[in-house]
Amino acid sequence: MKSGEHTISGNWASLLLPIEADDSIEFSKLGTEIDILIDAKVDGIYSNGTASEFHNQTEEEFDRIQLMLAERCRKAGMPFIVGACQPDPTIMLNRVRRAATLGPAAIQVILPDWWPLTDEEAIDYLNRASGIANGIPLILYNPPHAKRVLSPKELGTILAETPGVTGVKLADGDANWYAEARDHLPGISLFVPGHHLATGIREGVAAGAFSNVACLSPRGAQRWTDLMQTDIDAAVEIEQRICKFMDEHIVPFRQKSGYSNAALDKLLCAIGNWGPVSTRLRFPYRWIGEDEAQRLRVTAKQELGDIMI
């Protein structure tokens, strides 16, 4: 098991793709968005999580997005992480190879996602990806909708055999989950959902978040994350209001109307209104109307004034 400080931590803002009416990516807007995130002085920027619609890009688009992120971040001294995630293992390994040439702080991968992997297959896969990453640490992204969702114990077994994987991005759970995470994953950098980050820090488990709160407001999420170092109780109180806002106004779009997580993240971004990204997703995914964002902006400003900055 690894030990020591978390070298990657804090509030990581997600790239969201500006999608035009003809389904193309508007790269000049993407550049502007990256500059705004750099200006917000977030702890880091990552590409190609679910929110970046990694599952819906050509290889040429993948290369262009990552190069744009890497060039702008390197120039500004902003840490960045590239998501090489792809359900197909061969495509993903090729993305890892190309991502490694850009010098990111880490590379995110998922487990191949059609037929669920056994532990042995997962270990083989992650070790091959680490070899290809050429010394750049890997972060395993194991979301609640993965083909195989690993418990802390299962993760501990796999990570004991995969030294190149230094972090895991996953959904947290109740007090039992946190106790299991402490038992089985010491020294592993865990990234919890953004709106649970204060709890994750208070529990002594989270290193940071690839954050939906940063989708809403990169600056607000950063200020909240910084507060966790000086006044964790105040940060937990803010978290309770963030969770209430998510439960009442955001999650129902998924639970009642079937919108994807990426649709929810883009709605948050449009509510925050901080960059040139609309709520639109690429075909065939449906997106939530801008009118909803305008309506919810009023509520967010009332309920989350300390985040909506």
Ligand SMILES: CC(=O)N[C@H]1[C@H]([C@H](O)[C@H](O)CO)O[C@](O)(C(=O)O)C[C@@H]1O
């Ligand atoms: C609620 C929340 O934080 N959602 C975030 C999720 C989860 O962190 C991850 O799925 C583990 O549950 O990751 C993203 O989808 C992503 O990387 O693009 C961003 C999104 O904002």
